[in-house]
Amino acid sequence: MSKPRAATSRVTRIVAVLAAAAVLAGCATTQIVPFTVQSDPLGAHVLYQVQTPVSDDLSTNEWIYLGLTPVDIRREVGRTQLRKADAFVLRVVKEGYLDQQKSWSGDDIVGQIEDKGRVFWNPRLVRVNQ
Numbered sequence: 001m002s003k004p005r006a007a008t009s010r011v012t013r014i015v016a017v018l019a020a021a022a023v024l025a026g027c028a029t030t031q032i033v034p035f036t037v038q039s040d041p042l043g044a045h046v047l048y049q050v051q052t053p054v055s056d057d058l059s060t061n062e063w064i065y066l067g068l069t070p071v072d073i074r075r076e077v078g079r080t081q082l083r084k085a086d087a088f089v090l091r092v093v094k095e096g097y098l099d100q101q102k103s104w105s106g107d108d109i110v111g112q113i114e115d116k117g118r119v120f121w122n123p124r125l126v127r128v129n130q
Contacts, residue, residue, distance in 0.1 A: 036120045
Protein backbone atom coordinates (compact mmCIF):
# COMPACT_ATOMS: atom_id res chain seq x y z
CA MET A 1 0.00 0.00 0.00
CA SER A 2 1.49 3.39 -0.95
CA LYS A 3 1.41 6.59 1.11
CA PRO A 4 -0.67 9.49 -0.13
CA ARG A 5 1.35 12.08 -2.08
CA ALA A 6 0.62 14.87 0.41
CA ALA A 7 2.08 12.84 3.29
CA THR A 8 5.18 11.92 1.27
CA SER A 9 5.65 15.55 0.21
CA ARG A 10 5.27 16.71 3.83
CA VAL A 11 7.85 14.18 5.06
CA THR A 12 10.25 15.27 2.31
CA ARG A 13 9.85 18.93 3.33
CA ILE A 14 10.38 18.12 7.00
CA VAL A 15 13.55 16.16 6.21
CA ALA A 16 14.82 19.04 4.04
CA VAL A 17 14.14 21.60 6.79
CA LEU A 18 15.86 19.46 9.43
CA ALA A 19 18.88 18.92 7.16
CA ALA A 20 19.14 22.66 6.47
CA ALA A 21 18.87 23.42 10.20
CA ALA A 22 21.64 20.93 10.98
CA VAL A 23 23.90 22.48 8.35
CA LEU A 24 23.23 26.02 9.58
CA ALA A 25 23.79 25.01 13.20
CA GLY A 26 27.17 23.54 12.25
CA CYS A 27 28.12 26.69 10.34
CA ALA A 28 27.32 28.88 13.32
CA THR A 29 30.21 27.46 15.35
CA THR A 30 32.96 28.33 12.87
CA GLN A 31 34.02 31.25 10.71
CA ILE A 32 35.69 30.72 7.36
CA VAL A 33 38.63 33.13 7.21
CA PRO A 34 39.94 33.77 3.69
CA PHE A 35 43.57 34.92 3.75
CA THR A 36 45.40 36.68 0.94
CA VAL A 37 49.01 37.38 1.85
CA GLN A 38 51.60 38.62 -0.60
CA SER A 39 55.05 39.94 0.14
CA ASP A 40 57.73 41.97 -1.57
CA PRO A 41 59.73 39.92 -2.44
CA LEU A 42 57.54 36.84 -2.89
CA GLY A 43 58.46 33.46 -1.42
CA ALA A 44 58.08 34.23 2.30
CA HIS A 45 56.63 31.64 4.68
CA VAL A 46 53.25 32.68 6.12
CA LEU A 47 51.99 31.58 9.54
CA TYR A 48 49.05 32.58 11.69
CA GLN A 49 48.28 32.38 15.38
CA VAL A 50 45.15 33.03 17.39
CA GLN A 51 46.32 34.40 20.75
CA THR A 52 43.83 33.70 23.51
CA PRO A 53 44.04 34.24 27.26
CA VAL A 54 46.21 31.61 28.94
CA SER A 55 43.38 30.64 31.30
CA ASP A 56 41.08 29.90 28.35
CA ASP A 57 40.29 26.29 27.41
CA LEU A 58 40.89 27.24 23.75
CA SER A 59 44.39 28.58 24.44
CA THR A 60 46.96 26.78 22.33
CA ASN A 61 48.60 29.85 20.79
CA GLU A 62 50.33 27.60 18.26
CA TRP A 63 51.59 28.90 14.92
CA ILE A 64 49.80 27.40 11.94
CA TYR A 65 51.62 27.30 8.60
CA LEU A 66 49.70 28.65 5.58
CA GLY A 67 52.33 28.36 2.81
CA LEU A 68 54.66 30.51 0.72
CA THR A 69 53.63 33.91 -0.62
CA PRO A 70 51.55 34.57 -2.53
CA VAL A 71 49.03 32.77 -0.28
CA ASP A 72 45.33 32.70 -1.07
CA ILE A 73 43.74 30.22 1.32
CA ARG A 74 40.62 29.73 3.44
CA ARG A 75 40.87 28.46 7.03
CA GLU A 76 38.10 27.48 9.41
CA VAL A 77 38.39 29.17 12.82
CA GLY A 78 36.03 28.68 15.75
CA ARG A 79 33.73 31.67 16.30
CA THR A 80 34.21 31.38 20.07
CA GLN A 81 37.97 31.40 19.56
CA LEU A 82 37.71 34.55 17.41
CA ARG A 83 35.44 36.27 19.95
CA LYS A 84 37.76 35.52 22.84
CA ALA A 85 41.00 36.21 20.96
CA ASP A 86 43.39 38.79 22.38
CA ALA A 87 44.97 38.95 18.92
CA PHE A 88 44.89 37.24 15.57
CA VAL A 89 48.45 37.38 14.21
CA LEU A 90 49.93 36.84 10.74
CA ARG A 91 53.70 36.43 10.39
CA VAL A 92 55.93 36.33 7.31
CA VAL A 93 59.42 34.84 7.45
CA LYS A 94 62.05 34.75 4.70
CA GLU A 95 65.74 33.94 4.97
CA GLY A 96 67.86 37.09 4.68
CA TYR A 97 64.97 39.34 5.74
CA LEU A 98 63.56 40.54 9.05
CA ASP A 99 60.45 38.67 10.23
CA GLN A 100 57.31 40.75 10.09
CA GLN A 101 53.95 40.32 11.73
CA LYS A 102 50.62 42.06 11.88
CA SER A 103 47.82 41.51 14.39
CA TRP A 104 44.10 42.16 14.53
CA SER A 105 41.44 41.63 17.18
CA GLY A 106 38.87 38.92 16.51
CA ASP A 107 36.24 41.60 15.87
CA ASP A 108 38.59 43.32 13.39
CA ILE A 109 39.03 40.02 11.49
CA VAL A 110 35.27 39.51 11.26
CA GLY A 111 34.83 43.15 10.19
CA GLN A 112 37.51 42.87 7.52
CA ILE A 113 35.87 39.73 6.13
CA GLU A 114 32.49 41.47 6.06
CA ASP A 115 33.92 44.66 4.45
CA LYS A 116 36.52 43.22 2.05
CA GLY A 117 35.62 39.54 1.85
CA ARG A 118 39.03 38.47 3.16
CA VAL A 119 42.01 39.24 5.37
CA PHE A 120 44.63 40.91 3.15
CA TRP A 121 48.23 41.81 3.94
CA ASN A 122 51.12 42.75 1.67
CA PRO A 123 54.25 43.40 3.76
CA ARG A 124 57.39 44.84 2.20
CA LEU A 125 60.25 42.76 3.60
CA VAL A 126 63.40 44.46 4.90
CA ARG A 127 66.81 42.88 4.24
CA VAL A 128 68.95 41.96 7.23
CA ASN A 129 72.18 43.99 7.36
CA GLN A 130 75.00 41.64 6.44
